[in-house]
Amino acid sequence: MASVKVAVRVRPFNERELSMDCKCIIHMQDNKTSIVNQHQTLSHMTPKEFVYDASYWSFDHTDSHYVSQLDVYQDLGKMTLDSAFDGYNACVCAYGQTGSGKSFSMMGLADSDQLQGLIPRISKNLFCTINSGQCQQTTYRCEVSYLEIYNEKVRDLLRSKDKGLSENLKVREHPKTGVYVQDLSQHTVVNYDDVDELLTRGNHNRTVASTQMNEASSRSHAIFTVKFCQAKMVDNFPSETISKINLVDLAGSERADSTGATGIRLKEGGNINKSLLTFINVISTLADMSGEQTKKQYVPYRDSVLTWLLKDSLGGNSKTVILAAISPADVNYAETMSTLRYANRAKNIINKPTVNEDPNVKLIRELRAEVGRLKLLLESSGISAERALLQVQSEERLVEEIGVGERRLNDLTNEWKYQKDSEKEVTYVKSGEKEEKFTKI
Ligand SMILES: Nc1ncnc2c1ncn2[C@@H]1O[C@H](COP(=O)(O)OP(=O)(O)O)[C@@H](O)[C@H]1O
Ligand SMILES: [Mg+2]
Incomplete structure (x- = not known):
């Protein structure tokens, strides 16, 4: 606000x-x-x-x-x-x-x-x-x-x-x-x-x-x-x-x-x-x-x-x-x-100003937070309250879910990098590169 x-x-x-x-x-x-x-x-x-x-x-x-x-x-x-x-x-x-x-x-x-x-x-x-x-x-x-x-x-x-x-x-x-x-x-x-x-x-x-x-x-x-x-x-x-x-x-x-x-x-x-x-x-x-x-x-x-x-x-x-x-x-x-x-x-x-994050990047950030949470859950010794609440799922299930999340994170990040690289050719100004004009395709 x-x-x-x-x-x-x-x-x-x-x-x-x-x-x-x-x-x-x-x-x-x-x-x-x-x-x-x-x-x-x-x-x-x-x-x-x-x-x-x-x-x-x-x-x-x-x-x-x-x-x-x-x-x-x-x-x-x-x-x-x-x-x-x-x-x-x-x-x-x-x-x-x-x-x-x-x-x-x-x-x-x-x-x-x-x-x-x-x-x-x-x-x-x-x-x-x-x-x-x-x-x-x-x-x-x-x-x-x-x-x-x-x-x-x-x-x-x-x-x-x-x-x-x-x-x-x-x-x-x-x-x-x-x-x-x-x-x-x-x-x-x-x-x-x-x-x-x-x-x-x-x-x-x-x-x-x-x-x-x-x-x-x-x-x-x-x-x-x-x-x-x-x-x-x-x-x-x-x-x-x-x-x-x-x-x-x-x-x-x-x-x-x-x-x-x-x-x-x-x-x-x-x-x-x-x-x-x-x-x-x-x-x-x-x-x-x-x-x-x-x-x-x-x-x-x-x-x-x-x-x-x-x-x-x-x-x-x-x-x-x-x-x-x-x-x-x-x-x-x-x-x-x-x-x-x-x-x-x-x-x-x-x-009500909010930081305008790119929707794909927002998705990546949320996914990253979720993977982090799952990892913590896996690391926590014994049966934490949350694990009990979720009735978690065996350890193998958790490891599996973390793996899936990490692969998806990797894919999304690479996709984003690829997209930025192709856009860069057309429209971007890179910090420190003074007055450089990128050629339009
Ligand atoms: N702060 C200022 N100092 C000097 N001259 C000003 C200032 N503000 C306005 N003027 C002059 O007053 C005149 C009217 O201003 P302008 O910005 O065109 O008004 P508006 O866009 O509100 O109709 C212009 O000639 C402008 O140069
Ligand atoms: Mg005017």
Whole structure:
């Protein structure tokens, strides 16, 4: 069990706020964020204070406690990457009104290394760790996908044009492997340059529409996913984990009318709100449930494409972080207050992360434990309680069973090794082998 981590980040004033001579109504100290309502009479101007897992002050870069892109990576990004290396699913989800700094935190600015966001930094450091050769015997496989949800339709941002339409992909649920997008292109990457190339392509394909609040604001939700598989032999036995890192840049959380949107944009706004409304409903339901462990409630994941795809990340098998982005300006008081309240609620969500072991490897591990147990039983002198209980079976039967178990273990392990060797030719990066590309068969 692990609660969802929640961080809040405040950006500097934008041009519009500066030209309007806005006041900064946000204050941060340690992990606390407080907000003042300038419209209240002076005597009522008591700040409202919230406590989060982290509060990032990025309002003024000349401040000594200014939180840079690198600082956010070292806190949230590194935690996410560590979870993936430990075999867990991980997720970072940026929430907030249009123009509050979601894309800046997630993607950052491509033309400046210093201003790169979490997605490029996590990807870069993933390969740095692999190539540092820390785990010499480990082989890794990384695959990425990048999709956009626009008007409740899923679009593949990485599919090459000649492969035909990929505007309205279907979301499905597999009884064993969970929710997935049918026909979403998966791209094997063996170094950061591969990721960089895909990010450039995907970002170019993202639907953008200008609104009065933010010229380049995106009206869509984007999910960048890294599937990360680690395989190695430990004490002559296979070990293999598969983790999924979901990096989510949500569309603006404001009401469609607050940005002066009309016509087609209003329709988009309506659908964006449908996804976000469901997102908020899911968070509320999960937050309620955490208080009453025994009471199971219906969680409306399937009411929107976004929440269905993020089912594992919200209340499920994942270590999840919600990054709430806010404006510092008094003119955005209502939206900022709503973001802060929402983020406060999200803190209550309890997830159930588990190490995602490969099913065949799990079988091998269980079989190994069983053989070990039988051996102990055989060794225990006299008639142990357990043996008596099981009315065991003669010693010969035990020896026979151990033999069968060991042979099966051997077969399964060899099968696994063979499979990894053949996969390696196509997709694996071996620890310590810098920038080496394996040829595709
Ligand atoms: N922490 C920050 N420091 C400097 N500039 C920022 C910061 N956060 C956002 N900005 C700038 O504010 C503008 C809006 O941010 P953006 O990330 O596009 O918002 P959103 O994705 O939430 O709509 C962009 O020009 C961005 O570069
Ligand atoms: Mg954006």
